[in-house]
Amino acid sequence: MTRSAKTPTMIDVAQRAGVSPMTVSRAFKRDASVSDDTRRKIHAAAEALGYVFDSTASNLRSQKTGFLAVIIPSLNNANFADTVGAMTTQLRDSDLQILLGYTDYDIEEEERLVEQFLRRRPEAIVVTGGKHTGRTRRLLQNAGIPVVETWDLPEDPIDNVVGFSNAAAVGQMVDHFVARGLTRIGFIGGDEASDTRGFDRRRGFVAAMRAHGLTADRLIAGGPPPVMMREGAQAMADMLTRWPDVQAAICVSDLSGFGALTECQRRGIAVPGDISIGGFGAYDISAQCLPTLTTIDAFSSEIGRATGQLVDELLRNPARDRPAPQRIMVHPRLVVRGSG
Amino acid sequence: MTRSAKTPTMIDVAQRAGVSPMTVSRAFKRDASVSDDTRRKIHAAAEALGYVFDSTASNLRSQKTGFLAVIIPSLNNANFADTVGAMTTQLRDSDLQILLGYTDYDIEEEERLVEQFLRRRPEAIVVTGGKHTGRTRRLLQNAGIPVVETWDLPEDPIDNVVGFSNAAAVGQMVDHFVARGLTRIGFIGGDEASDTRGFDRRRGFVAAMRAHGLTADRLIAGGPPPVMMREGAQAMADMLTRWPDVQAAICVSDLSGFGALTECQRRGIAVPGDISIGGFGAYDISAQCLPTLTTIDAFSSEIGRATGQLVDELLRNPARDRPAPQRIMVHPRLVVRGSG
DNA sequence: ACTTGCCATGTTAACGATAACATAAGCAAA
DNA sequence: TTTGCTTATGTTATCGTTAACATGGCAAGT
Numbered sequence: 001m002t003r004s005a006k007t008p009t010m011i012d013v014a015q016r017a018g019v020s021p022m023t024v025s026r027a028f029k030r031d032a033s034v035s036d037d038t039r040r041k042i043h044a045a046a047e048a049l050g051y052v053f054d055s056t057a058s059n060l061r062s063q064k065t066g067f068l069a070v071i072i073p074s075l076n077n078a079n080f081a082d083t084v085g086a087m088t089t090q091l092r093d094s095d096l097q098i099l100l101g102y103t104d105y106d107i108e109e110e111e112r113l114v115e116q117f118l119r120r121r122p123e124a125i126v127v128t129g130g131k132h133t134g135r136t137r138r139l140l141q142n143a144g145i146p147v148v149e150t151w152d153l154p155e156d157p158i159d160n161v162v163g164f165s166n167a168a169a170v171g172q173m174v175d176h177f178v179a180r181g182l183t184r185i186g187f188i189g190g191d192e193a194s195d196t197r198g199f200d201r202r203r204g205f206v207a208a209m210r211a212h213g214l215t216a217d218r219l220i221a222g223g224p225p226p227v228m229m230r231e232g233a234q235a236m237a238d239m240l241t242r243w244p245d246v247q248a249a250i251c252v253s254d255l256s257g258f259g260a261l262t263e264c265q266r267r268g269i270a271v272p273g274d275i276s277i278g279g280f281g282a283y284d285i286s287a288q289c290l291p292t293l294t295t296i297d298a299f300s301s302e303i304g305r306a307t308g309q310l311v312d313e314l315l316r317n318p319a320r321d322r323p324a325p326q327r328i329m330v331h332p333r334l335v336v337r338g339s340g
Numbered sequence: 341m342t343r344s345a346k347t348p349t350m351i352d353v354a355q356r357a358g359v360s361p362m363t364v365s366r367a368f369k370r371d372a373s374v375s376d377d378t379r380r381k382i383h384a385a386a387e388a389l390g391y392v393f394d395s396t397a398s399n400l401r402s403q404k405t406g407f408l409a410v411i412i413p414s415l416n417n418a419n420f421a422d423t424v425g426a427m428t429t430q431l432r433d434s435d436l437q438i439l440l441g442y443t444d445y446d447i448e449e450e451e452r453l454v455e456q457f458l459r460r461r462p463e464a465i466v467v468t469g470g471k472h473t474g475r476t477r478r479l480l481q482n483a484g485i486p487v488v489e490t491w492d493l494p495e496d497p498i499d500n501v502v503g504f505s506n507a508a509a510v511g512q513m514v515d516h517f518v519a520r521g522l523t524r525i526g527f528i529g530g531d532e533a534s535d536t537r538g539f540d541r542r543r544g545f546v547a548a549m550r551a552h553g554l555t556a557d558r559l560i561a562g563g564p565p566p567v568m569m570r571e572g573a574q575a576m577a578d579m580l581t582r583w584p585d586v587q588a589a590i591c592v593s594d595l596s597g598f599g600a601l602t603e604c605q606r607r608g609i610a611v612p613g614d615i616s617i618g619g620f621g622a623y624d625i626s627a628q629c630l631p632t633l634t635t636i637d638a639f640s641s642e643i644g645r646a647t648g649q650l651v652d653e654l655l656r657n658p659a660r661d662r663p664a665p666q667r668i669m670v671h672p673r674l675v676v677r678g679s680g
Numbered sequence: 681a682c683t684t685g686c687c688a689t690g691t692t693a694a695c696g697a698t699a700a701c702a703t704a705a706g707c708a709a710a
Numbered sequence: 711t712t713t714g715c716t717t718a719t720g721t722t723a724t725c726g727t728t729a730a731c732a733t734g735g736c737a738a739g740t
Contacts, residue, residue, distance in 0.1 A: 007484065009726055020690050025728055033687060050482050055459040056399045057726030060695050065396060075425055081416040088442075097456070100440050102428075116437070119395040142390045144347065229628040255624075262630050284595075285625065288569040290602050349696055360720050365698055373717060397696035400725050683740080690733075695726105702721075710713075 008049040017045035028053055059121070067122040068096045068311060071113055073105045073129075073195075074226055079281050080128065083150065083304035087126070090308030096123070096315075103128075105194050105225040111136045118143055124311045129196045130154025130161075146314040146322070148307050151197060151298075153329075160314075162307045162328045166197045167204025169296045169332040173250055173278045174208035176294075176334055182247040182276060183214055188235040188260060189222030189252025198225060198252040201280060205250055218243050222256055232259025240267070247275060248340060254279035254286040257293050261339060276340025291338030298332045306330065348389040357385040368393055399461070408436045408651060409462040411453050413445045413469075413535075414566055419621050420468065423490065423644035427466070430648030436463070436655075443468075445534045445565040451476045458483055464651045469536045470494025470501075486654040486662070488647050491537060491638075493669075500654075502647045502668040506537045507544025509636050509672040513590055513618045514548035516634075516674055522587040522616060523554055528575040528600060529562030529592025538565060538592040541620060545590055558583050562596055572599025580607070587615060588680055594619035594626040597633050601679060616680025631678030638672045646670065 014021040019038060026032035027042040034042075045051075059065045070087065072080040088098060099117055103110040111133045117125065118139060124146040130153070132140070140147045140158050147159035154161060177185055189195075190202030202219065209216035220235045220242075232251055236259065239246055251257035257279025264271050271277055271291060279286050282297035306328050314322055354361040359378060366372035367382040374382075385391075399405045410427065412420040428438060439462060441453040451473045457465065458479060464486040470493070472480070480487045480498050487499035494501060517525055529535075530542030542559065549556035560575045560582075572591055576599065579586055591597035597619025604611050611617055611631060619626050622637035646668050654662055 011726080021726090022691080022728075023689060025726095026689085029728095033689090035688060038688080052455075052479075052483075053459045054461060054726055056396070056405060056461050057695090058728070059396045060400050060697085061726075061728045063695070063729095075415070076418055076421040078416055081421070085415055097439075097460070099437075115392075119393045120437070121394060121396050139392075143392075229624050233628065258625075259628060262628055265630050284569050285598075288573065288599060288602055289629075290605050350698095351696080361696090362698075362721080363719060366719085369698095373719090375718060378718080394696060397725090398698075400727085401696075401698045403725070681740105683738105685736105685738085687736090688734095691731085692729105693731105694729085697725090699724085700722090702719100704717100704719080706715100706717080708713105708715085710711100 008051045009054070010051075012049055013042060013046045013051050016049060017042045063121075065121045065123060066095055066097050067099045067120055069099045069101070069114075069117040069120070069122040069125040071101050071103060071110060071117070071125070071127045073103050075100075075102050077226060078283050079298070079300040080151075082300035083307070086301035086304030087308040088304075090305045091312060094312050094315075096311070107131060107133050107136065107194075111139075114139050123315055124148070126150060126307055126311070128152075130157065130163075131196045132158075144319065146311060148310060150303055150307055152200070153327075157325065157327065159325045160310060160327070161325075162303055162310060162330065164298060164330045164332050165204070166200035167207060169298065170201045170204035170250065170280070171208035171211075172332070172334045173294070173296060174205060174212070176336065177248045177250075177276060177278070177340065178212050178214070180276070180340070182340075184218070184243070184246050185209065185214070185248040185250065186218030186220060186239050186243060186246045187216075187250050187252075188220045188232060188239065189227045189256050191219070191221040192224050195225035195227070195252075198222070198227065201252055218246055222252055227252055227256045229255050229259035229262075232256025233263040234259075236260035236263040240269075248278065249275060250278040250280075252280060254281045254283040254293055254295050257295070257339075258285050258289055261289065261291075261293065272338070272340040278340060282335060286335075286337070293339045294337045295335050296332050297335050299330050302330050348391045349394070350391075352389055353382060353386045353391050356389060357382045403461075405461045405463060406435055406437050407439045407460055407462040409439045409441070409454075409457040409460070409465040411441045411443060411450060411457070411465070411467045413443050415440075415442050417566060418623050419638065419640040420491075422640035423647070426641035426644030427648040428644075430645045431652060434652050434655075436651070447471060447473050447476070447534070451479075454479050463655055464488070466490060466647055466651070468492075470497065470503075471536045472498075484659065486651060488650060490643055490647055492540070493667075497665065497667065499665045500650060500667070501665075502643055502650060502670065504638060504670045504672050505544070506540035507547060509638065510541045510544035510590065510620070511548035511551075512672070512674045513634070513636060514545060514552070516676065517588045517590075517616060517618070517680065518552050518554070520616070520680070522680075524558065524583070524586050525549065525554070525588040525590065526558030526560060526579050526583060526586045527556075527590050527592075528560045528572060528579065529567045529596050531559070531561040532564050535565035535567070535592075538562070538567065541592055558586055562592055567592055567596045569595050569599035569602075572596025573603040574599075576600035576603040580609070588618065589615060590618040590620075592620060594621045594623040594633055594635050597635070597679075598625050598629055601629065601631075601633065612678070612680040618680060622675060626675075626677070633679045634677045635675050636672050637675050639670050642670050 010024045101113040126148045187205040190198035206216040279295040286293035286295045443450040527545040530538035546556040619635040626633035626635045
């Protein structure tokens with residue numbers, strides 16, 4: 001074979017198999033009508049030539065890319081990774097290819113990503129959260145494809161929503177601690193507006209405390225997201241310094257919750273004897289640490305599964321007759337464990 | 341505006357701006373020569389029409405997609421997530437778009453992914469590990485694009501490599517424990533061949549033990565990957581049952597290491613007093629738990645950075661005059677901490 | 681035998697951008 | 711003034727596939 005001849009195309013395959021290029025094209029589709037005999041011949045020819053189907057051309061001509069754009073704040077966050085994982089699983093048989101991007105919790109970066117992704121002509125786009133720049137909203141609204149906002153319940157959704165109220169979820173945990181007779185409860189994290197969901201959780205904490213007639217001023221900063229274990233430990237140290245009488249600490253995530261827990265242990269403070277601790281997210285670690293961590297399971301996987309299913313359904317109908325925007329609620333569950 | 345008129349193309353923008361489509365095309369490139377005045381006019385027209393550049397067409401005509409295919413075993417693994425994160429950062433200014441896929445530690449799934457990705461005509465492809473199906477190897481070799489195998493040192497590389505020896509890394513840890521006078525050392529995990537790197541770590545454990553003249557039969561299965569905290573705890577329980585005299589346990593990852601640690605704590609076994617524990621991967625948790633976990637830092641981020649840089653360099657030259665395949669070594673470092 | 685209709689296949693043109701080449705204008709050097 | 715070179719722009723054809731339409735053959739229905 002002459003080396004470095006160009007990459008073979010359908011035309012080459014067609015010639016070798018003695019059919020027209022169109023038939024080759026059909027042979028590479030699932031449902032197209034091609035006789036078994038011809039199909040075999042074509043695949044043999046393709047294999048022999050080392051032909052690899054070119055989606056690039058297919059995408060252009062058919063005006064379908066098979067891309068699903070998905071934007072999450074951070075790859076390195078098990079919750080979002082779970083969501084994306086479940087979405088992938090759900091979409092396994094729908095030949096959609098996920099185009100994954102992450103914003104580092106920055107809506108300007110999100111704007112850049114959305115713009116970049118829309119150039120690839122995805123068939124739908126999934127974003128995390130409901131807070132976006134004006135330009136992002138405009139781009140998404142005009143893209144003419146289904147949009148799904150996840151992990152949140154925006155007041156004014158762009159299109160579809162699969163999410164839950166972060167504020168209400170934390171409210172459940174406050175109720176739980178109060179029911180156990182604790183009143184001096186603090187919150188760690190959620191101080192940076194850029195972490196929209198963390199911010200909402202803190203809001204939910206304050207609201208729930210007030211609803212119980214309790215003061216909600218034991219608030220400790222966790223710093224800019226991602227709030228990790230180390231920051232949680234530091235925050236707990238601050239908490240103990242400023243409010244030594246604190247009876248419970250609710251953390252913006254299990255990671256900071258675990259950090260807070262270890263800080264208590266380093267200081268010989270008993271958990272939950274002296275202080276109760278709550279986290280958020282049902283990360284693996286919350287089920288494995290000692291004591292296990294009371295947390296809120298937001299069902300990250302379910303969000304991904306439901307989003308995948310929704311996208312799949314939406315794309316099944318032609319754009320013309322798609323149902324009205326949906327608002328799918330996921331219901332976070334308080335998981336009471338050893339830490340309080 | 342007439343609703344649902346088709347998505348505008350460059351032709352529409354060109355007409356509105358009073359120039360030719362070619363000029364519009366140039367105005368959307370960075371380095372093309374277009375007068376400032378014209379460029380402004382064109383961008384204004386594009387904005388007014390809500391025009392969004394169509395990469396799909398551009399890709400076909402220019403035979404460049406700007407895609408970099410990256411395949412990792414699992415999204416939900418902080419090490420690989422770090423690698424991908426660092427790669428993204430490194431490639432920020434190179435307008436390459438990462439096409440991310442994960443195999444769930446299954447080389448058949450890898451084959452499917454490689455095939456799927458190659459259809460998208462990526463400009464380079466990064467895979468994790470050096471073990472692939474025959475067809476995968478063939479596909480990668482014939483793809484005519486740079487290939488990088490990472491996180492491993494394959495004996496017979498397909499093309500470029502950015503990695504390290506998992507076996508040798510674990511050897512360092514064995515040496516460390518032996519130097520501390522421990523001889524009855526066990527290994528947790530790495531029993532499943534599908535987790536190539538885990539398997540290599542176990543091999544490295546056995547080899548290093550033998551090199552010290554010690555028996556290397558204290559091997560506990562961790563089960564199929566991903567080996568998480570829970571499996572580590574179970575494995576430690578098994579270890580203590582079968583070899584109650586064990587002095588140290590080296591775990592295939594920090595996650596199982598942490599699980600092992602908590603299991604000891606649940607049983608009142610002092611770490612490192614009664615048993616030393618070592619992990620792998622320098623996950624956040626290893627620095628935060630109590631006691632902190634001795635581990636091996638494989639520099640996941642550095643792997644990503646170096647890979648990104650390599651790809652960038654390779655793609656800078658035309659295919660014709662690319663340097664010979666490179667083999668970039670990363671040197672894992674033993675991080676001695678509280679657990680032994 | 682003659683529609684009717686389906687199935688397998690072929691022909692033609694187009695998806696939307698841009699490579700490659702062409703040209704006009706401007707300006708510096710000779 | 712002429713030549714040469716750069717800069718800004720236009721023209722034409724094409725990237726590889728497939729939508730849309732066309733066709734021939736063969737089976738079933740009347």
